[in-house]
Amino acid sequence: xxxxxxxxxxxxxxxxxxxxxxxxxxxxxxxxxxxxxxxxxxxxxxxxxxxxxxxxxxxxxxxxxxxxxxxxxxxxxxxxxxxxxxxxxxxxxxxxxxxxxxxxxxxxxxxxxxxxxxxxxxxxxxxxxxxxxxxxxxxxxxxxxxxxxxxxxxxxxxxxxxxxxxxxxxxxxxxxxxxxxxxxxxxxx
Numbered sequence: 001x002x003x004x005x006x007x008x009x010x011x012x013x014x015x016x017x018x019x020x021x022x023x024x025x026x027x028x029x030x031x032x033x034x035x036x037x038x039x040x041x042x043x044x045x046x047x048x049x050x051x052x053x054x055x056x057x058x059x060x061x062x063x064x065x066x067x068x069x070x071x072x073x074x075x076x077x078x079x080x081x082x083x084x085x086x087x088x089x090x091x092x093x094x095x096x097x098x099x100x101x102x103x104x105x106x107x108x109x110x111x112x113x114x115x116x117x118x119x120x121x122x123x124x125x126x127x128x129x130x131x132x133x134x135x136x137x138x139x140x141x142x143x144x145x146x147x148x149x150x151x152x153x154x155x156x157x158x159x160x161x162x163x164x165x166x167x168x169x170x171x172x173x174x175x176x177x178x179x180x181x182x183x184x185x186x187x188x189x
Contacts, residue, residue: 006071007118012111013074014083014118017059021072024079026055028102030174035102038140042162062086067126073101075114080106083119085132089171099146113146120150121185124178137162147174185188 003016028035036045046054047080062069062085071082077130081101099116101107104146118136123132133155140164148154156173163169 003072007122009118011075012114012118014071014115014122015074016068017070017072021079022055022058023059025082025171026051028079029054033102033168034104035100038142039098040137041139041164042137058065058082063176067123071119073111074097075106075111080105080111082114083115085119085123088133093127095123095127095129095132097123097132097134099134099143106141112142113149116146117150120181122174124181129178131175131177132172135171135173137164138170138172139164144172144174150176151180152176153180 003011003018003021005015007014031045060069063080067085069086070082070084072079073083081099082097083097085095085097088094097116097119099112099119101112101115105127120132123129134143134152136147136149138144138157144154152174153176154172155175156171158171158184160168162170
């Protein structure tokens with residue numbers, strides 16, 4: 001049975017995980033891949049055991065009645081990245097989301113932007129959450145530009161909070177409220 005498609009755009013499909021996807025994800029988690037340089041480079045790259053556990057748990061639900069915690073970004077039948085969410089504060093339904101395009105051949109083509117827009121619409125449609133946000137660092141100009149282009153607003157900047165290759169960068173949080181997102185997605189009358 002093929003994995004469930006949860007959102008479809010012109011070029012990107014957000015779908016559940018197939019058994020074969022876990023091996024592909026496991027390969028992308030290896031430390032030699034370039035995406036680690038822009039997506040949270042201040043965190044350690046997962047060990048082999050940690051990467052295996054991440055890949056094994058990729059299709060698991062964060063809890064009953066909740067949207068999937070991680071979906072495949074599928075382009076032409078290939079896993080090129082993933083979208084995810086986690087609780088920043090479960091008590092207040094404050095969810096933080098993310099998008100990663102692993103394949104460097106697919107970056108710079110607008111696929112991450114399309115995936116983030118689909119994911120934001122999906123999460124607001126599947127929940128009654130009031131807000132969504134994402135966290136990055138000031139050295140990831142592409143992620144900041146994508147979020148701003150989609151209507152996310154910079155809500156927090158923690159100066160010199162992230163260290164990458166011995167240089168200090170700001171931590172940046174961009175968020176969008178449900179009503180802001182819905183207002184930008186309505187067709188003009």
